[in-house]
Amino acid sequence: MTAPRDRNDSPAAVKPAILSVDDDPGVSRAVVRDLRRRYGEKYRIVRAQSGPDALDALREMKLRGQPVAILVADYRMPGMDGIQFLEQAMDLHPYARRVLLTAYADTDAAIDAINVVDLDHYLLKPWDPPEEKLYPVIDAQLEAWLCTEHRPITETKIVGHRWSARSSEVREFLARNQLPYRWYMSDEPEGARLLEAAGTDADHCPVVITAEGEALIEPTDAELATRVGLNTTPSKDFYDLIVIGGGPAGLGAAVYGASEGLRTVLVERTATGGQAGQSSRIENYLGFPDGVSGSQLADRARRQASKLGAEVITTRDVVGLEVRGAARTVRFADGDSLDAHTVIVATGVMYRRHPAPGIDDYTGRGVYYGSAMTEAARCANEDVYIVGGANSAGQAAVYLSRTSRSVTIVVRAPSLENSMSHYLIQQIENIDNITVRSCSEVTTVAGDDHLERITLRNNATDTEETVDAQWLFLFIGAAPGTEWLDGVVVRDERGYVVAGPDLAIDGGRPRGWPLERPPHHLETSVPGVFVAGDVHADSAKRVASAVGEGAMAVMLVHRYLAKP
Numbered sequence: 001m002t003a004p005r006d007r008n009d010s011p012a013a014v015k016p017a018i019l020s021v022d023d024d025p026g027v028s029r030a031v032v033r034d035l036r037r038r039y040g041e042k043y044r045i046v047r048a049q050s051g052p053d054a055l056d057a058l059r060e061m062k063l064r065g066q067p068v069a070i071l072v073a074d075y076r077m078p079g080m081d082g083i084q085f086l087e088q089a090m091d092l093h094p095y096a097r098r099v100l101l102t103a104y105a106d107t108d109a110a111i112d113a114i115n116v117v118d119l120d121h122y123l124l125k126p127w128d129p130p131e132e133k134l135y136p137v138i139d140a141q142l143e144a145w146l147c148t149e150h151r152p153i154t155e156t157k158i159v160g161h162r163w164s165a166r167s168s169e170v171r172e173f174l175a176r177n178q179l180p181y182r183w184y185m186s187d188e189p190e191g192a193r194l195l196e197a198a199g200t201d202a203d204h205c206p207v208v209i210t211a212e213g214e215a216l217i218e219p220t221d222a223e224l225a226t227r228v229g230l231n232t233t234p235s236k237d238f239y240d241l242i243v244i245g246g247g248p249a250g251l252g253a254a255v256y257g258a259s260e261g262l263r264t265v266l267v268e269r270t271a272t273g274g275q276a277g278q279s280s281r282i283e284n285y286l287g288f289p290d291g292v293s294g295s296q297l298a299d300r301a302r303r304q305a306s307k308l309g310a311e312v313i314t315t316r317d318v319v320g321l322e323v324r325g326a327a328r329t330v331r332f333a334d335g336d337s338l339d340a341h342t343v344i345v346a347t348g349v350m351y352r353r354h355p356a357p358g359i360d361d362y363t364g365r366g367v368y369y370g371s372a373m374t375e376a377a378r379c380a381n382e383d384v385y386i387v388g389g390a391n392s393a394g395q396a397a398v399y400l401s402r403t404s405r406s407v408t409i410v411v412r413a414p415s416l417e418n419s420m421s422h423y424l425i426q427q428i429e430n431i432d433n434i435t436v437r438s439c440s441e442v443t444t445v446a447g448d449d450h451l452e453r454i455t456l457r458n459n460a461t462d463t464e465e466t467v468d469a470q471w472l473f474l475f476i477g478a479a480p481g482t483e484w485l486d487g488v489v490v491r492d493e494r495g496y497v498v499a500g501p502d503l504a505i506d507g508g509r510p511r512g513w514p515l516e517r518p519p520h521h522l523e524t525s526v527p528g529v530f531v532a533g534d535v536h537a538d539s540a541k542r543v544a545s546a547v548g549e550g551a552m553a554v555m556l557v558h559r560y561l562a563k564p
Contacts, residue, residue, distance in 0.1 A: 261355025
């Protein structure tokens with residue numbers, strides 16, 4: 001049901017509400033008339049003519065984050081009397097002041113209701129003149145309400161389980177897409193109230209409540225993206241350039257492609273930024289002497305690409321690439337496809353799955369791949385373990401050390417020197433609560449509904465130790481995830497895309513290459529299909545080089561379009 005709305009109240013306004021419910025139309029109109037005359041400028045006056053209708057209105061206001069200041073309910077209503085209504089309403093809006101409207105003969109019931117629903121006042125009918133009998137009562141209740149905590153929460157709200165993998169994924173999805181949200185646990189009072197307002201329970205979490213008050217029960221990423229305003233559908237059927245992947249290389253390509261007049265669309269499966277977007281601080285990127293977080297860098301690049309005219313679409317999973325004459329066709333998992341003159345593959349890499357037995361059972365419940373910065377606040381004053389020795393692991397360790405009791409970096413190598421930048425190693429050495437356990441690996445994990453213990457093996461001493469651990473972050477190398485290109489473009493034995501001179505065989509053109517000219521530097525074995533960033537074989541695996549390759553690929557796209 002749509003909540004009744006004051007005809008003078010804008011849907012976008014967030015006024016506190018005063019709700020009146022009375023089954024007598026004459027009385028109902030009179031109450032609302034008098035309330036609107038005195039309070040309509042600052043408060044939204046809502047009218048309902050039955051308890052169920054009023055509860056529907058309150059549920060919608062709960063989902064929309066609109067505060068309710070006062071509930072005025074008539075005692076004698078058929079089906080659900082005023083006391084029964086207030087008893088259910090206080091579960092949704094516990095801070096609203098409760099006023100019962102009664103006849104003189106019902107005063108005993110009103111007095112009894114003080115103990116049943118914690119009634120704040122009962123008001124006798126008739127209340128004329130309102131200046132003497134109605135307004136002083138409402139003024140006092142508003143004064144009392146204004147002293148309570150009732151700030152509206154209008155951003156997206158998530159209700160979920162603390163140790164739910166899907167709840168964690170939804171939070172990470174919104175965070176990485178720069179969408180603010182408020183988190184509520186399903187077993188806490190406000191979370192339970194939101195679930196009741198949404199008409200569901202804790203067995204169907206996560207529940208996402210949009211800023212407009214729409215409740216999404218166990219949504220997919222695509223459903224979530226559509227409802228929170230992300231673009232998921234291209235506006236055209238044909239482009240000059242399709243960029244696949246929204247990491248630094250893809251964003252760089254989108255910026256330069258759009259700025260140089262190409263009809264450009266960037267397709268991203270989850271969120272722009274890629275692995276770099278999850279970095280807590282990048283301190284060796286040109287032009288940022290004080291460092292910049294990966295999410296900030298990604299957000300700026302995304303906004304820059306959009307400003308210059310590139311389309312950015314999310315939650316679209318690319319599963320295939322085809323050559324159709326002069327067109328290059330990208331196929332999506334949902335069966336749709338998109339055509340362009342050229343394609344830049346900039347899909348980056350994914351963290352490898354950890355081989356420890358049972359570890360997948362705890363993913364999202366204490367075990368996280370990548371930094372999962374949405375979980376950082378919950379690590380405060382706790383012991384954190386990080387597996388991996390590259391820059392991303394070091395950046396996460398430095399960030400988490402600020403609030404965690406201790407951070408332990410677990411690496412198989414004898415030291416960090418061969419895998420991590422020197423500036424990060426120096427930082428780690430100067431932070432007292434970071435420890436590096438070299439020549440070590442995680443061999444087993446254990447716990448009930450979430451991670452509670454891990455076993456560490458020291459390969460140098462051939463010993464094992466089991467330690468208490470609720471937080472394990474994994475940065476254990478990367479895989480390109482290019483199976484969808486199998487049989488289309490040449491890849492090396494690890495799955496990375498081979499391009500340019502590396503395709504040459506004995507100094508000649510690559511096998512099957514249809515053109516007289518050799519491939520351009522970042523061009524794959526398919527003319528018009530280019531590669532950039534970490535997915536490129538033997539790439540530098542640095543943000544700056546990925547951005548550079550994205551820009552260079554666009555230059556080569558222009559060459560291809562000028563002379564295929």
